[in-house]
Amino acid sequence: xxxxxxxxxxxxxxxxxxxxxxxxxxxxxxxxxxxxxxxxxxxxxxxxxxxxxxxxxxxxxxxxxxxxxxxxxxxxxxxxxxxxxxxxxxxxxxxxxxxxxxxxxxxxxxxxxxxxxxxxxxxxxxxxxxxxxxxxxxxxxxxxxxxxxxxxxxxxxxxxxxxxxxxxxxxxxxxxxxxxxxxxxxxxxxxxxxxxxxxxxxxxxxxxxxxxxxxxxxxxxxxxxxxxxxxxxxxxxxxxxxxxxxxxxxxxxxxxxxxxxxxxxxxxxxxxxxxxxxxxxxxx
Amino acid sequence: xxxxxxxxxxxxxxxxxxxxxxxxxxxxxxxxxxxxxxxxxxxxxxxxxxxxxxxxxxxxxxxxxxxxxxxxxxxxxxxxxxxxxxxxxxxxxxxxxxxxxxxxxxxxxxxxxxxxxxxxxxxxxxxxxxxxxxxxxxxxxxxxxxxxxxxxxxxxxxxxxxxxxxxxxxxxxxxxxxxxxxxxxxxxxxxxxxxxxxxxxxxxxxxxxxxxxxxxxxxxxxxxxxxxxxxxxxxxxxxxxxxxxxxxxxxxxxxxxxxxxxxxxxxxxxxxxxxxxxxxxxxxxxxxxxxxxxxxxxxxxxxxxxxxxxxxxxxxxxxxxxxxxxxxxxxxxxxxxxxxxxxxxxxxxxxxxxxxxxxxxxxxxxxxxxxxxxxxxxxxxxxxxxxxxxxxxxxxxxxxxxxxxxxxxxxxxxxxxxxxxxxxxxxxxxxxxxxxxxxxxxxxxxxxxxxxxxxxxxxxxxxxxxxxxxxxxxxxxxxxxxxxxxxxxxxxxxxxxxxxxxxxxxxxxxxxxxxxxxxxxxxxxxxxxxxxxxxxxxxxxxxxxxxxxxxxxxxxxxxxxxxxxxxxxxxxxxxxxxxxxxxxxxxxxxxxxxxxxxxxxxxxxxxxxxxxxxxxxxxxxxxxxxxxxx
Numbered sequence: 030x031x032x033x034x035x036x037x038x039x040x041x042x043x044x045x046x047x048x049x050x051x052x053x054x055x056x057x058x059x060x061x062x063x064x065x066x067x068x069x070x071x072x073x074x075x076x077x078x079x080x081x082x083x084x085x086x087x088x089x090x091x092x093x094x095x096x097x098x099x100x101x102x103x104x105x106x107x108x109x110x111x112x113x114x115x116x117x118x119x120x121x122x123x124x125x126x127x128x129x130x131x132x133x134x135x136x137x138x139x140x141x142x143x144x145x146x147x148x149x150x151x152x153x154x155x156x157x158x159x160x161x162x163x164x165x166x167x168x169x170x171x172x173x174x175x176x177x178x179x180x181x182x183x184x185x186x187x188x189x190x191x192x193x194x195x196x197x198x199x200x201x202x203x204x205x206x207x208x209x210x211x212x213x214x215x216x217x218x219x220x221x222x223x224x225x226x227x228x229x230x231x232x233x234x235x236x237x238x239x240x241x242x243x244x245x246x247x248x249x250x251x252x253x254x255x256x257x258x259x260x261x262x263x264x265x266x267x268x269x270x271x272x273x274x275x276x277x278x279x280x281x282x283x284x285x286x287x288x289x290x291x292x293x294x295x296x297x298x299x300x301x302x303x304x305x306x307x308x309x310x311x312x313x
Numbered sequence: 314x315x316x317x318x319x320x321x322x323x324x325x326x327x328x329x330x331x332x333x334x335x336x337x338x339x340x341x342x343x344x345x346x347x348x349x350x351x352x353x354x355x356x357x358x359x360x361x362x363x364x365x366x367x368x369x370x371x372x373x374x375x376x377x378x379x380x381x382x383x384x385x386x387x388x389x390x391x392x393x394x395x396x397x398x399x400x401x402x403x404x405x406x407x408x409x410x411x412x413x414x415x416x417x418x419x420x421x422x423x424x425x426x427x428x429x430x431x432x433x434x435x436x437x438x439x440x441x442x443x444x445x446x447x448x449x450x451x452x453x454x455x456x457x458x459x460x461x462x463x464x465x466x467x468x469x470x471x472x473x474x475x476x477x478x479x480x481x482x483x484x485x486x487x488x489x490x491x492x493x494x495x496x497x498x499x500x501x502x503x504x505x506x507x508x509x510x511x512x513x514x515x516x517x518x519x520x521x522x523x524x525x526x527x528x529x530x531x532x533x534x535x536x537x538x539x540x541x542x543x544x545x546x547x548x549x550x551x552x553x554x555x556x557x558x559x560x561x562x563x564x565x566x567x568x569x570x571x572x573x574x575x576x577x578x579x580x581x582x583x584x585x586x587x588x589x590x591x592x593x594x595x596x597x598x599x600x601x602x603x604x605x606x607x608x609x610x611x612x613x614x615x616x617x618x619x620x621x622x623x624x625x626x627x628x629x630x631x632x633x634x635x636x637x638x639x640x641x642x643x644x645x646x647x648x649x650x651x652x653x654x655x656x657x658x659x660x661x662x663x664x665x666x667x668x669x670x671x672x673x674x675x676x677x678x679x680x681x682x683x684x685x686x687x688x689x690x691x692x693x694x695x696x697x698x699x700x701x702x703x704x705x706x707x708x709x710x711x712x713x714x715x716x717x718x719x720x721x722x723x724x725x726x727x728x729x730x731x732x733x734x735x736x737x738x739x740x741x742x743x744x745x746x747x748x749x750x751x752x753x754x755x756x757x758x759x760x761x762x763x764x765x766x767x768x769x770x771x772x773x774x775x776x777x778x779x780x781x782x783x784x785x786x787x788x789x790x791x792x793x794x795x796x797x798x799x800x801x802x803x804x805x806x807x808x809x810x811x812x813x814x815x816x817x818x819x820x821x822x823x824x825x826x827x828x829x830x831x832x833x834x835x836x837x838x839x840x841x842x843x844x845x846x847x848x849x850x851x852x853x854x855x856x857x858x859x860x861x862x863x864x865x866x867x868x869x870x871x872x873x874x875x876x877x878x879x880x881x882x883x884x885x886x887x888x889x890x891x892x893x894x895x896x897x898x899x900x901x902x903x904x905x906x907x908x909x910x911x912x913x914x915x916x917x918x919x920x921x922x923x924x925x926x927x928x929x930x931x932x933x934x935x936x937x938x939x940x941x942x943x
Binding site for chain 1: 777
């Protein structure tokens with residue numbers, strides 16, 4: 030590992046979660062404007078996490094602190110992998126590990142809502158993982174390598190070779206950002222039927238760390254989406270923002286679907302589209 | 314010295330098995346099993362230090378040995394025929410007769426094949442299987458000692474049937490080692506039939522109606538596999554006049570020739586490896602005592618199938634037959650993973666997951682590139698340790714609470730903490746990076762992506778879906794074991810049934826599963842014969858290990874702190890009630906709380922999915938044989 034890779038990795042470790050926090054802030058501001066509200070300041074997510082950090086609350090299970098930290102470690106590791114130009118498929122698997130730890134911690138909780146949320150979280154995982162993995166296979170095939178560096182070094186925008194990935198990636202972003210219509214495992218407001226689903230039993234400092242892990246995840250997902258137009262840093266940023274904006278708009282105009290619809294309809298359709306794109310790449 | 318190692322590996326377990334038949338004293342039996350475990354471990358490690366090697370020990374190479382192998386081709390089917398006639402089982406009779414006919418044709422209708430170069434050839438693959446059998450298999454036999462004692466107490470038997478049981482169990486290990494080491498197709502097929510016989514006897518051991526039925530099902534399916542095997546061997550003998558396995562797996566030998574014989578051998582492998590649509594025999598095997606299913610699933614029986622396919626793999630590289638085999642393996646990976654997700658029976662989850670993971674290995678064999686074969690072999694070894702561990706854990710928890718249903722195992726961590734946590738660790742070892750099963754899957758995907766053919770794309774997509782299904786299945790499995798309790802009393806810690814002989818193998822296998830999982834890059838490099846284990850993407854793994862270690866340390870520290878903390882009142886949308894299992898909810902009423910997992914049977918229901926996936930898998934296997942025929 031040379032010094033350059035090391036500094037990139039370090040930057041990924043520090044900046045990626047911060048970027049994710051800013052994304053959450055942008056999301057809240059844009060959502061408020063779409064709803065003709067003034068909304069919170071851009072840095073509100075950071076204030077929220079700061080406040081959570083200061084709270085000492087009895088845990089719902091002895092195991093949750095452990096799983097939260099493992100989730101955070103895995104999420105940050107996936108950021109670092111990507112920032113250092115590592116293997117995108119492995120980055121994906123590491124991030125899936127983080128999601129697994131979040132669900133496991135929720136299973137350990139005592140509230141039935143937490144366990145219900147964990148079940149739904151797993152069905153969400155089942156719905157978006159295959160299409161996300163096929164999207165990465167497509168990116169790797171189109172760019173000629175699995176590492177982030179060769180994907181970012183690909184000639185011209187990959188979007189024109191991979192148009193059928195867009196619905197799938199939008200679906201992944203919606204799920205990972207916990208946006209309607211796929212905010213199935215954890216609703217934003219606790220007066221809804223799952224309370225806060227998979228997050229119900231997390232509180233205080235553990236929850237603050239989980240929020241940071243979530244930011245790190247969001248960065249990874251948007252980053253992988255931005256590979257579709259990776260001709261330069263600005264283009265990548267814009268591509269990521271386009272995906273984010275699409276997710277915010279869809280969030281505001283749609284109502285929650287059931288996990289059955291997600292698993293039975295949305296997941297297969299997006300997967301078939303992505304597969305068609307992959308086959309096409311191999312036929313070329 | 315090498316001949317001594319090989320002799321110990323193959324003959325000692327058989328001899329120890331025969332000796333245990335005469336032993337009614339548990340202490341002597343335990344001593345025999347322990348001694349066998351020690352001998353096998355020492356001999357396997359001794360052999361490993363000498364590999365790669367070839368040898369011709371007299372007991373496998375002499376004319377007498379070959380005559381015995383020839384006789385076995387008649388004796389095993391004759392015994393199967395006898396069983397079929399005794400139980401009036403038409404399929405057993407039919408396949409036994411077919412085997413007899415093939416054996417007769419081979420003996421009298423064909424010229425004898427050229428003598429093999431060496432009777433034993435030990436390469437990375439053979440050594441992997443020998444180590445798995447000798448280490449994992451031995452640990453399972455030790456676990457069987459206390460388990461069978463408890464099992465028989467539970468059944469209230471008049472006379473103990475443990476002598477027969479341990480005879481078969483130990484001999485099984487010897488036959489497996491023989492199969493892994495032999496380089497002569499006829500000797501190989503004799504050992505192959507011996508494993509069929511052992512599994513039949515072990516599955517039917519309890520002699521209940523269900524056990525007998527499952528045993529016969531295993532017998533007819535595996536004799537059908539035997540028919541494919543013999544047909545393939547005879548065709549090879551006819552085409553090439555060869556029985557030397559090392560000489561056969563040379564792609565140059567097959568250029569421009571039909572791969573039909575190898576396709577038949579691959580189908581035989583798929584039957585043994587319980588691939589769809591032949592998974593039924595492995596599912597039936599769970600009626601047997603837990604050590605049997607652990608042995609069949611992890612270190613013996615099913616590994617024969619993947620071993621055979623991986624053995625032939627170099628010939629499959631870049632061929633249509635190989636690609637169809639990859640598709641068939643990926644189909645089983647997908648179908649069996651989906652079936653596992655719809656199950657609440659813990660042993661069925663394990664069984665379907667076994668079929669799925671073996672499918673992944675068979676997909677590797679179909680790809681046939683050195684990278685894919687190494688990935689498949691790594692998966693074979695790590696799967697054996699991990700699945701052996703999971704079976705022992707489920708067996709121990711089942712004996713503790715009297716049920717193997719996942720819903721009854723909810724929150725079992727409070728009752729049997731050691732076993733439950735070992736099971737959780739085992740499940741995590743199945744899916745988490747940077748451990749071996751996940752890394753193997755990753756290596757297969759990247760090896761497949763290098764293939765230029767669109768057909769392989771479909772296999773890759775199937776692997777992607779199957780992989781997600783596997784993650785969900787194992788997280789839910791471990792989450793249910795660790796589940797918190799909302800209402801009612803915390804389940805009491807029951808006095809442990811487990812003795813050192815139970816937890817010993819479990820903890821050793823746990824260490825093995827995790828250790829092997831972490832050693833995957835080095836195993837892979839050894840198999841590929843490359844100097845740098847961290848070439849290519851593998852260089853990512855050491856940093857990931859460091860992250861995992863840091864996470865482990867921090868996590869345990871927090872666990873230590875939180876385990877002292879008083880827990881929060883469960884959030885119920887109501888108030889906890891004095892009555893156990895209920896709470897005061899909306900309308901001031903008393904609500905009973907019941908929890909359960911969603912098994913999504915409308916998607917993953919067993920009857921429909923078995924039929925659907927079975928038909929697709931059968932079509933692929935027909936295409937495998939048919940395509941090679943044309």
